[in-house]
Amino acid sequence: MAEVLDINSLSKRYAAIQAVNQLSVKVEQGSIYGLLGPNGSGKTTTLGMVLDVIKTTAGTYSWFGQPSSRETKRRVGALLETPNFYPYLTAQKNLEVIADIKGADKANVNRVLQLVGLESRKSSSFKGFSLGMKQRLALAATLLNDPEVLVLDEPTNGLDPEGIAEVRELILRIASEGKTIILASHLLDEVEKVCTHVAVLQRGQLKAEGPVGAILSAKDQILISAPNLPIVTEVLQRLPFIEAFKPEKDTVVLTLKDGYSSTDVNKAMFEAGIVLSQLVVRRKSLEAQFLEIIKSQS
Numbered sequence: 001m002a003e004v005l006d007i008n009s010l011s012k013r014y015a016a017i018q019a020v021n022q023l024s025v026k027v028e029q030g031s032i033y034g035l036l037g038p039n040g041s042g043k044t045t046t047l048g049m050v051l052d053v054i055k056t057t058a059g060t061y062s063w064f065g066q067p068s069s070r071e072t073k074r075r076v077g078a079l080l081e082t083p084n085f086y087p088y089l090t091a092q093k094n095l096e097v098i099a100d101i102k103g104a105d106k107a108n109v110n111r112v113l114q115l116v117g118l119e120s121r122k123s124s125s126f127k128g129f130s131l132g133m134k135q136r137l138a139l140a141a142t143l144l145n146d147p148e149v150l151v152l153d154e155p156t157n158g159l160d161p162e163g164i165a166e167v168r169e170l171i172l173r174i175a176s177e178g179k180t181i182i183l184a185s186h187l188l189d190e191v192e193k194v195c196t197h198v199a200v201l202q203r204g205q206l207k208a209e210g211p212v213g214a215i216l217s218a219k220d221q222i223l224i225s226a227p228n229l230p231i232v233t234e235v236l237q238r239l240p241f242i243e244a245f246k247p248e249k250d251t252v253v254l255t256l257k258d259g260y261s262s263t264d265v266n267k268a269m270f271e272a273g274i275v276l277s278q279l280v281v282r283r284k285s286l287e288a289q290f291l292e293i294i295k296s297q298s
């Protein structure tokens with residue numbers, strides 16, 4: 001797979017604040033890559049640096065295997081802040097103005113209006129649009145010169161649930177056209193719903209990185225205790241339906257492959273001659289998972 005963006009030990013310091021600290025990640029072509037982290041974790045700063053609008057303190061990055069240049073920039077569309085649209089102009093006219101500024105073909109205006117689902121509203125003025133429609137128009141504007149990559153900073157911020165759903169759906173539709181998407185979000189469930197890959201940031205540092213399914217597994221955990229834990233772990237190693245397990249003080253925390261439940265664990269232990277003193281199923285909230293990722297890596 002070709003690499004679209006390669007970030008290598010990138011850092012940004014603002015006086016006493018280390019906003020981004022030696023961040024290294026690679027974004028592959030066709031992925032929807034999420035930068036996930038709480039407020040102030042360095043997401044916007046990272047996007048700003050790779051888009052050449054914030055000066056780096058140290059480190060490098062390359063786009064499509066080359067240093068950033070006018071040519072690479074032409075291939076990347078970005079939405080860091082909501083663009084200024086003219087309130088009294090129609091959606092179509094607004095996009096024509098932006099196409100002019102970008103040197104994009106006006107013929108693209110209709111194509112992007114269709115893509116973002118605003119074709120039927122193209123003659124309505126911008127000021128009457130809902131927030132979700134405004135954000136879709138902003139996405140349309142970034143698509144005017146048909147970039148291969150879209151960089152989006154908190155694309156659903158400030159939207160109501162309906163607007164959020166619309167924009168997320170649109171992002172998936174844009175990705176299905178073969179574009180690579182890099183998006184920053186502080187919402188774990190957003191990254192889980194939309195992204196294929198994720199980098200988790202905290203205070204400018206990379207805490208975890210990889211395919212969303214591997215990093216943000218929403219699986220329930222099972223906690224078991226027994227008088228003799230070493231024997232328990234021996235048995236767990238042999239059981240084919242255990243996905244992963246980790247001893248923690250007097251308990252072992254484990255996850256199961258799909259289709260199995262805590263009953264299977266209990267039965268297998270009993271058959272091995274082990275009577276469990278505790279068996280608890282812990283449903284993980286997304287927030288708990290997030291804290292766990294951050295904690296386990298620091």
Ligand SMILES: Nc1ncnc2c1ncn2[C@@H]1O[C@H](COP(=O)(O)OP(=O)(O)OP(=O)(O)O)[C@@H](O)[C@H]1O
Pocket residue numbers: 014017018019037038039040041042043044045046186
């Ligand atoms: N221009 C600046 N001058 C000084 N400090 C800054 C500046 N921009 C950002 N910072 C600091 O750098 C850190 C990272 O900020 P950044 O905006 O990148 O975080 P973020 O992850 O995008 O947060 P949010 O979720 O709130 O958008 C924060 O501590 C922030 O206060």
Ligand SMILES: [Mg+2]
Pocket residue numbers: 043044045153
């Ligand atoms: Mg930000």
